[in-house]
Amino acid sequence: MGVKDMGEADSTEKLCLEVVAKVSAAVTHEVNNALAIMNEQAGYLGDLVLMVGDDGELPAERVKRSVSSISSQIGRANNLMKDLNTFAHSGDQPVAAIDLNQLLLTMIRLTGRKAAAAEITVSMQCIDPVIITTKPQLMYGLIFFCLTTLYGKSPAGSTVLCQACLTEGDQELVELRFRLLDEQANSYVALAECASLTMLLAELEAKLQAERDSVVVQLPLACQT
Amino acid sequence: MNPKQNESNNALTGSNMKGEQQERIRLLLADDEQEFAATLLARLELRNFEVTAVANGRDAIAAVEKEMPDVMVLDLKMPDLDGLEVLAQLRRKFSELKVIILTGHGSFEAGREGMELGAFDYLMKPVDLNKLIEVVRDAHRQK
Numbered sequence: 001m002g003v004k005d006m007g008e009a010d011s012t013e014k015l016c017l018e019v020v021a022k023v024s025a026a027v028t029h030e031v032n033n034a035l036a037i038m039n040e041q042a043g044y045l046g047d048l049v050l051m052v053g054d055d056g057e058l059p060a061e062r063v064k065r066s067v068s069s070i071s072s073q074i075g076r077a078n079n080l081m082k083d084l085n086t087f088a089h090s091g092d093q094p095v096a097a098i099d100l101n102q103l104l105l106t107m108i109r110l111t112g113r114k115a116a117a118a119e120i121t122v123s124m125q126c127i128d129p130v131i132i133t134t135k136p137q138l139m140y141g142l143i144f145f146c147l148t149t150l151y152g153k154s155p156a157g158s159t160v161l162c163q164a165c166l167t168e169g170d171q172e173l174v175e176l177r178f179r180l181l182d183e184q185a186n187s188y189v190a191l192a193e194c195a196s197l198t199m200l201l202a203e204l205e206a207k208l209q210a211e212r213d214s215v216v217v218q219l220p221l222a223c224q225t
Numbered sequence: 226m227n228p229k230q231n232e233s234n235n236a237l238t239g240s241n242m243k244g245e246q247q248e249r250i251r252l253l254l255a256d257d258e259q260e261f262a263a264t265l266l267a268r269l270e271l272r273n274f275e276v277t278a279v280a281n282g283r284d285a286i287a288a289v290e291k292e293m294p295d296v297m298v299l300d301l302k303m304p305d306l307d308g309l310e311v312l313a314q315l316r317r318k319f320s321e322l323k324v325i326i327l328t329g330h331g332s333f334e335a336g337r338e339g340m341e342l343g344a345f346d347y348l349m350k351p352v353d354l355n356k357l358i359e360v361v362r363d364a365h366r367q368k
Binding site: 030031032047066069073 | 237258261265268271302304329331332349351354
């Protein structure tokens with residue numbers, strides 16, 4: 001490996017670390033919030049017990065609501081941890097066959113708090129499997145920077161529809177499509193100017209394109225290892 | 226009511242051992258996690274606090290301008306205005322306002338900045354309610 005290659009690898013590693021740090025920060029913050037709700041609900045049940053005493057009757061509806069809330073927050077935290085675990089394992093193999101729509105869906109969920117803070121609605125247009133051979137950790141990074149740049153540039157109240165699909169007329173290419181239901185010109189420019197994204201696009205042999213209402217990342221079905 | 230039950234209720238309602246009510250503190254709670262805010266509000270009201278809850282930064286500022294609370298409990302990460310921006314604006318206009326930051330966001334930098342902007346204290350979620358109440362009472366005593 002030459003000096004230039006080592007420099008590029010070092011930069012790519014730094015990018016991956018940055019994504020890991022930011023995703024971890026967002027997820028742990030949200031898990032803290034879920035824990036806080038569980039903590040308060042458990043405390044509230046304790047308060048009810050104190051109020052009614054040993055011989056009193058607990059108000060069933062209020063207890064049911066607290067129990068339901070705790071269950072719901074356990075589900076919330078559990079789903080976040082599952083997604084974080086999936087993402088954490090993306091570095092297990094440098095190259096692997098992955099379902100691009102599942103990666104996209106996982107990263108949408110992991111960045112959900114950022115989207116909510118920017119008042120952006122993000123959803124999947126389609127979740128049919130799109131299997132490609134790629135570098136999973138870098139692909140997560142690419143999707144992360146695409147999504148978070150779009151959250152930053154889209155006006156509050158916007159909607160972004162995402163999907164991975166095969167490219168029409170070319171069996172060797174797939175696309176990540178981000179369909180913006182509001183102005184998209186600024187979003188394409190923002191993505192094109194994102195240095196981190198540019199580096200990842202090069203590593204993944206991908207291209208960024210603007211279409212009428214979408215920003216598209218075109219990728220090979222199988223990357224060069 | 227038996228003595229043990231009376232003691233439990235005193236602990237909840239904020240009464241001292243003689244059953245005399247402690248001063249009722251007016252608290253403004255700003256947090257976009259509505260379920261968290263609603264449950265914390267209910268528990269604080271059981272303990273004789275008068276609580277108003279808002280779910281975003283702009284409503285927090287409007288609530289203080291309408292009626293200054295005794296103490297404010299403020300989340301950092303809210304939609305529209307960031308909690309630190311809310312803190313900065315409120316401290317500029319109302320330097321006597323005591324603000325306690327209560328957040329799930331663990332950044333050391335955010336904590337440092339919050340204290341530099343004049344927050345009374347910085348607590349992490351999930352929080353022990355007794356600890357929160359102790360800090361709220363400290364803040365109120367120093368008004």
